[in-house]
Amino acid sequence: GAGVSQSPSNKVTEKGKDVELRCDPISGHTALYWYRQSLGQGLEFLIYFQGNSAPDKSGLPSDRFSAERTGGSVSTLTIQRTQQEDSAVYLCASSLDRNTGELFFGEGSRLTVL
Amino acid sequence: QKEVEQNSGPLSVPEGAIASLNCTYSDRGSQSFFWYRQYSGKSPELIMFIYSNGDKEDGRFTAQLNKASQYVSLLIRDSQPSDSATYLCAVNLFMNRDDKIIFGKGTRLHILP
Numbered sequence: 603g604a605g606v607s608q609s610p611s612n613k614v615t616e617k618g619k620d621v622e623l624r625c626d627p628i629s630g631h632t633a634l635y636w637y638r639q640s641l642g643q644g645l646e647f648l649i650y651f652q653g654n655s656a657p658d659k660s661g662l663p664s665d666r667f668s669a670e671r672t673g674g675s676v677s678t679l680t681i682q683r684t685q686q687e688d689s690a691v692y693l694c695a696s697s698l699d700r701n702t703g704e705l706f707f708g709e710g711s712r713l714t715v716l
Numbered sequence: 717q718k719e720v721e722q723n724s725g726p727l728s729v730p731e732g733a734i735a736s737l738n739c740t741y742s743d744r745g746s747q748s749f750f751w752y753r754q755y756s757g758k759s760p761e762l763i764m765f766i767y768s769n770g771d772k773e774d775g776r777f778t779a780q781l782n783k784a785s786q787y788v789s790l791l792i793r794d795s796q797p798s799d800s801a802t803y804l805c806a807v808n809l810f811m812n813r814d815d816k817i818i819f820g821k822g823t824r825l826h827i828l829p
Contacts, residue, residue, distance in 0.1 A: 635817065644804065644821030645760070658816050693759060703748040703808050703817055707759035 604628065606708035608694050614714045615684055623679045623711045627696030634677050635697070635705060636669060640690045648692075651677060652699075684715045719743060720807050722820035730828050735792040737823050739805030742786070748808035749781055751790045753801045754822065760804055764790060795827045 607626040615621050627634050636648040647661040651671040662668070666684075671677040681688055691712050695705035721740045729735040737751075748767055752760035766772045766779040766788070778791040788807075792799055802822040809818050 637819070645819040647816060647818055650816050661816075703750050703765055703806070704762050705752075705760075705806075705817060707761070709759055 606694055606696050606706050608692075608708035608711050610711055611709060612712045612714075614716065616716050617686060618683055620680065620682045621684055621713060623681075623692050623694075623713070625677045625679070625694030625696075625708060627675065627677070627694070628706055629675075630698070631696035631706070632674065632699045633697040634671060635695045636677070636679050637693045637695065638663075638690045639693060639710070645693065648679070681713075684713075686715045689713055689715045719809060719818045720805055720820035722803075722805050722823050724821055725824040726826050727823055728826045728828055729795050731795055731797060733795055735795045735799065735825055735827070737790040737792075737803050737805075737825065739788045739790075739807075739820055740786055741788070741805075741807045743807070743809045744783075744786065746786075746807045746809055749779070749788045750806040750808075750817070751777075751779060751788075752804040752806060752819070754804055755801045760819075792825075797827045797829050800825060800827045 609624045635650040637645040639645050649659050649669050653674050654671050666682045669679045691710040693710045695707045697705050719742050751764040753763050754760040764779040766781045769781050772779045776793045780789045802824050804822045805820040806817050
């Protein structure tokens, strides 16, 4: 497809399990961003990639969170030993490059930790 | 100090009136400013961007930037019920030679029919 694709769209997991969220950006977009949005809240910056490198990881909430991007394309966000406070919608966005602020968002992955 | 601040609202505006949404930011080095609209249950979509001081108009929307005051606003003229949404201000922060795009918490706008 032409847009940003995220999977899974919904994930329900038990506390303590690991989850992996995937983002496939728009072809040719070099910048990729991950945000988290809790119910009724704004977008919390997690991490961004320029190509395969992540210049700023300061937004990751804890060391249980990690992200990688390979081939300058697909990115995965991994949450280990999930906690209930991790429940949120995880949004991925891509941009032509980091100097272009127009972000194109995916539909998000809704994570529910029981 | 929060990096990007917005009044959470809700802001209620009669149909046909002008809706005014405001945003302040903390980093004086910021270069790019954006307004995104987010409908309930949907992802944000870009509606305006502005890089220079002054006004930028696009249809019913006008973005205003004042870098000296670190202030960005969005005006929506002839408000329509379809404008009811959350409006997110976003700023491209340039820190440590790396930049990232930070969002405010958003202002909920409700257009009264």
